[in-house]
């Protein structure tokens with residue numbers, strides 16, 4: 464097992480005209496479970512194939528445990544990869560399919576049997592071990608593919624590219640928790656590609672968010688939720704996503720339309736520094752917008768346009784000058800008309816990147 468280090472790795476499929484991956488320097492730490500999360504076409508599969516060796520990057524070097532493996536094909540890397548659709552020997556039994564990666568590496572017979580049975584038990588494949596894989600439904604076949612990826616105890620890493628796409632939703636939950644269990648047991652470095660935030664957040668120790676071929680933020684699920692470093696992370700993670708309002712900073716005060724919403728405080732040192740004047744975007748998650756009886760800073764007053772009753776909570780929609788605002792609230796009566804919204808945790812973004820936090824205006828703090 465080993466760290467996977469990418470040194471200025473980038474890729475272009477068209478001789479440099481466009482980048483599927485912008486050059487990135489990044490380390491995947493040994494033994495961690497990562498989710499690689501991003502929308503379709505952002506470069507997830509490209510990145511995974513570069514790590515496994517299916518693809519040679521057009522720029523940069525790939526290091527595995529300190530060894531430069533950039534030109535080395537997959538067989539020389541000791542990395543297991545599971546794809547979106549089943550890749551199996553259809554005429555072989557499930558047992559033989561699972562045993563194949565071990566026999567290929569000349570594992571002793573008893574160990575092959577023990578590993579195959581352990582993985583089969585964890586993935587619920589015990590009753591079908593004797594069956595030909597061709598005879599299984601596609602969902603089961605994919606679970607066998609997953610098993611093949613997880614069966615070898617000594618791999619440097621396991622890469623999973625949207626492995627649960629063909630599995631029905633109810634079983635997905637079970638398999639995800641099995642995967643976690645297997646990870647706890649084997650401590651492989653695991654990179655799990657998905658465009659589904661729930662999948663990413665429930666599975667990973669660390670979520671790496673990819674957008675347009677670049678990593679925009681990585682962190683524990685709670686960190687991405689509480690402290691988005693990029694507007695995209697605010698939108699892509701969370702349901703509904705973060706509210707974003709057009710605003711402007713004037714002498715340290717953030718204004719939405721003409722109305723002061725709070726004080727602009729720059730991220731980083733020195734503490735309490737204000738941001739330069741100019742346009743800014745104000746981001747606040749619906750979970751951190753409170754409906755309050757009287758104006759309270761930081762926050763805004765806005766026209767309530769509707770309330771969705773979701774059962775466990777309400778979504779209060781409002782129109783402010785800088786855009787629309789959604790508050791996720793306890794179920795309860797919210798009158799239509801003007802509402803006062805207090806922001807418990809709001810951030811400021813410039814060029815989509817977070818630059819600061821919205822604080823209470825002096826004299827209006829609670």
Ligand SMILES: Nc1ncnc2c1ncn2[C@@H]1O[C@H](COP(=O)(O)OP(=O)(O)OP(=O)(O)O)[C@@H](O)[C@H]1O
Pocket residue numbers: 476483501502503504505506507508509510658
């Ligand atoms: N073999 C290829 N030849 C040319 N362009 C490609 C090739 N594979 C991918 N691309 C392009 O590179 C970019 C990244 O693609 P990639 O398949 O890595 O994205 P992805 O994040 O895995 O998307 P998805 O979620 O749809 O699987 C896309 O713009 C895609 O069109």
Ligand SMILES: [Mg+2]
Pocket residue numbers: 507508509624
């Ligand atoms: Mg893909």
